[in-house]
Amino acid sequence: MVTPLLDVRDLSIGFGSAPAIVRDVSFQVMPGETVALVGESGSGKTITCRSVLRILPPTARIDSGAITFTAGGQSCNLLTETRRMMRQIRGNRISMIFQEPMRSLSPLHRLGDQVAEVLRLHRDMSKAKAKARVLETFVRVGFPEPARVWKSYPFEMSGGMRQRAMIAMAMVAKPELLIADEPTTALDVTTQAQVLGLIKDLQKETGMAVILVTHDLGVVANMAEQVVVMNKGRVMERGPAPVVLGAPAHGYTRKLFAAAPAIPEVAAPARAQPGNDIILELRDVSKTYTMRAGGWSRPVGITACHEVNLSLERGKTLAVVGESGSGKTTCARIALGAELPDAGGQVLFRPSSNADVVKIHDMNSEERVCFQRQAQMVFQDPYSSLSPRMRIGQTLTEPMEIHGLGSKSERREKAAEMLRWVGLDPSMLTRYPHAFSGGQRQRLSIARALTLDPVLLVCDEPTSALDVSVQDQILCLLENIRDRMGLSYLFISHDLAVVARIADEVAVMRQGVIVEQAPPDTLFYNPRHPYTRALIAAQPEPDVNRPIDLKLVAKGAGAPGSWPEPFRFEGIAVPALTELEPGHKVRCHV
Known part of the structure; x- marks a missing residue:
C-alpha cells in the first residue's frame, strides 16, 4: 500500500x-x-x-x-x-x-x-x-x-x-x-x-x-x-x-x-445597438513609459497601449479583456486621469446627457475634484488599496469626509448601508482589513467605491479574487446597481464567462493594442482573431471530459509575428482595426 x-x-x-x-x-x-x-x-x-x-x-x-x-x-x-x-x-x-x-x-x-x-x-x-x-x-x-x-x-x-x-x-x-x-x-x-x-x-x-x-x-x-x-x-x-x-x-x-459562471452555449438575443449618449470616450490614446534597467544603461521606451479608441455608452458596460500586461489597467488609469496619455490622445467625459464635455487629460484642480466624485475605481488588489491602519468604518467614510458630504452620523449610516449592499454585516465597521478574507476585502473595495454615488465605475478585475458564489452575488449586485442608478461601467477582466454575462461591448487587447471588438453575442460565437479564439479555448470548464486544448491556446497566445498572415504584425506596426460586419471590428490586413 x-x-x-x-x-x-x-x-x-x-x-x-x-x-x-x-x-x-x-x-x-x-x-x-x-x-x-x-x-x-x-x-x-x-x-x-x-x-x-x-x-x-x-x-x-x-x-x-x-x-x-x-x-x-x-x-x-x-x-x-x-x-x-x-x-x-x-x-x-x-x-x-x-x-x-x-x-x-x-x-x-x-x-x-x-x-x-x-x-x-x-x-x-x-x-x-x-x-x-x-x-x-x-x-x-x-x-x-x-x-x-x-x-x-x-x-x-x-x-x-x-x-x-x-x-x-x-x-x-x-x-x-x-x-x-x-x-x-x-x-x-x-x-x-x-x-x-x-x-x-x-x-x-x-x-x-x-x-x-x-x-x-x-x-x-x-x-x-x-x-x-x-x-x-x-x-x-x-x-x-x-x-x-x-x-x-x-x-x-x-x-x-x-x-459558477460559464460562457453560454447558445447566443442570447442581440443587444440594443449603441446610441449617441456617450459618457466616456478614449480617442487615439497611447502611453509610453521610459524605464532604466539599472546601472548606466540607456532609458528604454515601453509602449503600454497604442492608439486605443473606445466609447462607453451611458448606463452600459464596456469590457476590456486581455492577458496580464496587455495594457488594460493602463487604459483604465488614463480614463480616470491617474495617467496622462501621450501627445495627441484625448479622454472625454460627459457627466450627464446635457452636460458639457470634460477633457480628463486637461482638467484644472476644481474640475478634477468634481470628476473624482463622479468616477470611482474598484482595484484589482484590495489589500493594497485598503489602509491596514484604518478601521473599515474610517475607510468607507473617508471619501465622504473629503468631499464634505453629510454629517458624521449620516456618513456612518451610508457606510453601513454600503456594507449591507455588498453582503457584509455593518458590525464589521470596527474591524481592520487584515481580519477579512481576500473575497471579503474585495467586497469592501466595491462598497467604498459606491459611497460617493458615482456615475462611472471603473472595475479593474473586481471579481478575480472571489469564489464563485460570492462572484455571482457581486455580479448580481453590479447589474442591479447599474440598472437602478444608471451607472456606467468600464470593466477590466480576463474572465470571459464574467464578461459574457455583464458586458454590452467587449474589446480584446493584446500587447497594448485592441485586436477585436464586438458585442459579446457576436464575439463569442464568431471570433475572428486567433488571440480571441485562444482566450475562448483557454476558458476552463467544470467537466473532466472537456480539458483545455493547450495547442490551440499556444497558437493564439504566441507572439503576433507567429499568427496567420492576415493578422500578423511586429512591434507597434499594426494593421488597422477593420469593421468586417456591423459592430464587429478586427485588426487585420484586408
Whole structure:
C-alpha cells in the first residue's frame, strides 16, 4: 500500500479565545497526486494550508490533529517538528504559492534575486547556475522577456506578472509538494492554461504532488484527481474529481456548481445597438513609459497601449479583456486621469446627457475634484488599496469626509448601508482589513467605491479574487446597481464567462493594442482573431471530459509575428482595426 505524502488528520484551528474556525479537517495527498480544496472565501482553505508550513498568525492555536509528511522513507509531524527542520522544509521540500503576491514579494529586491535566493539557500548553487535556472523558469511561466524581469522590482509589474513571479519562486526548487493558494486568480485565461500545463509537466518530471486551493471549478476539472469541498471550516464532501464534479452529493457542492459562471452555449438575443449618449470616450490614446534597467544603461521606451479608441455608452458596460500586461489597467488609469496619455490622445467625459464635455487629460484642480466624485475605481488588489491602519468604518467614510458630504452620523449610516449592499454585516465597521478574507476585502473595495454615488465605475478585475458564489452575488449586485442608478461601467477582466454575462461591448487587447471588438453575442460565437479564439479555448470548464486544448491556446497566445498572415504584425506596426460586419471590428490586413 502506498504511503500518503501528506496526511492531515482531525485538524482543528482557532484564534484567541474564540471557537475553532477549522474543525476536524482530514484528507490525504498521495505522491504525484493533485488534491483540490474547494469552497467559498472564508471557508478555512488557506488557514488549513498555512498550518502545513506552520506559518499561521501568532494568535492562532492548534486545538487538535496531526499533519504527517512522509518523504524519502522518513515521516514527521509538521505540527510538532523543530523550527530548524521547518526552515529546511519550507521552500525546499514543500513550497507555497500565495494568493496575494504583492504581500509576499519584497519591494526592495529585484525579482530575479528573490527567486534565486531559494536555490542559493536550499541547493547551494552558484550565482551563475541559479540565474540560468531562474531565467529558464521565467520562460516556462510565460514571461516573454525573462532578462528584463530578472532586473525588475515587484511594483514595476502588473498583478498577473507578479503572480507569475510567485509561481516561479515556488517551482524553481522542484519541491515534493506544492501548495497553490489560488495560483491563477490574477492570471488571464491563456497564461492560466499555460501555468496549469506547466504544473502538470513538473508533476510528470519530478513526481511532485499538489494541493490546489481554488474556487474555479474549471481549474479543478482540468487539474485534480481528488476534491475536498469545505464550508465554514468543515469538510462537506470528499472524493475522486469525476465523482464529485459529475454527481455532487452534498447540497452545498451543488450550490457552488450552480453559481459558477460559464460562457453560454447558445447566443442570447442581440443587444440594443449603441446610441449617441456617450459618457466616456478614449480617442487615439497611447502611453509610453521610459524605464532604466539599472546601472548606466540607456532609458528604454515601453509602449503600454497604442492608439486605443473606445466609447462607453451611458448606463452600459464596456469590457476590456486581455492577458496580464496587455495594457488594460493602463487604459483604465488614463480614463480616470491617474495617467496622462501621450501627445495627441484625448479622454472625454460627459457627466450627464446635457452636460458639457470634460477633457480628463486637461482638467484644472476644481474640475478634477468634481470628476473624482463622479468616477470611482474598484482595484484589482484590495489589500493594497485598503489602509491596514484604518478601521473599515474610517475607510468607507473617508471619501465622504473629503468631499464634505453629510454629517458624521449620516456618513456612518451610508457606510453601513454600503456594507449591507455588498453582503457584509455593518458590525464589521470596527474591524481592520487584515481580519477579512481576500473575497471579503474585495467586497469592501466595491462598497467604498459606491459611497460617493458615482456615475462611472471603473472595475479593474473586481471579481478575480472571489469564489464563485460570492462572484455571482457581486455580479448580481453590479447589474442591479447599474440598472437602478444608471451607472456606467468600464470593466477590466480576463474572465470571459464574467464578461459574457455583464458586458454590452467587449474589446480584446493584446500587447497594448485592441485586436477585436464586438458585442459579446457576436464575439463569442464568431471570433475572428486567433488571440480571441485562444482566450475562448483557454476558458476552463467544470467537466473532466472537456480539458483545455493547450495547442490551440499556444497558437493564439504566441507572439503576433507567429499568427496567420492576415493578422500578423511586429512591434507597434499594426494593421488597422477593420469593421468586417456591423459592430464587429478586427485588426487585420484586408
